[in-house]
């Protein structure tokens with residue numbers, strides 16, 4: 001639902017809510033203290049998503065240094081300001097990093113308006129808020145990571161970090177060498193050309209091509225659209241690795257915590 005704009009008297013000038021440059025959402029002041037908007041600060045602390053944080057603020061459930069705040073874009077000095085939700089101090093949550101083997105048939109969302117099964121039905125209660133690092137389509141299976149560490153997630157999702165996601169693709173028809181080369185070099189999609197990819201041909205017949213495709217981007221339905229761009233169609237899609245982390249023998253529907261060495265390898 002759209003919020004009603006607040007009435008403003010003609011000719012009135014509203015003082016800036018916070019002393020910040022237009023559009024900025026985080027910064028480090030002269031003292032070296034890191035500052036974030038309050039919605040980002042709450043999600044950075046691992047409490048909830050930014051969307052939920054905004055809702056909490058707008059509902060008047062968040063206090064900053066003892067005073068109720070109603071502006072989700074208020075600045076907060078991390079580690080200095082006192083933040084409370086429902087009068088309970090918000091402390092940094094223990095960071096949690098999970099790997100789930102998502103089966104086909106589950107949507108990557110917290111709750112689905114159409115009532116379909118979601119990846120959170122598979123995770124169950126893990127004791128704190130976690131968000132998926134990227135998404136897998138309902139018809140895609142494989143490795144899906146979750147965390148409450150928003151910096152870690154942002155880094156893994158940034159194409160400039162060059163973290164490869166490897167997919168096993170079963171595609172319709174025989175994809176010839178020339179088309180495989182197009183996939184490697186980048187194909188033109190409606191939202192721009194794809195970055196170079198790694199393609200390994202595993203098997204091919206007149207009816208089907210089986211390959212592994214590694215990409216550093218994570219655009220919506222990217223692999224499916226890349227295959228369409230070479231006149232094929234994905235019949236089956238599974239993510240088998242995320243960076244250095246392999247799906248390996250994690251059973252479909254099961255999840256586990258990442259080991260420290262696995263997290264560190266992903267950070268590199």
Ligand code: URA
Pocket residue numbers: 135136137138140220221222223224225237
């Ligand atoms: N590319 C797709 O097309 N779908 C996915 O789920 C992941 C990558």
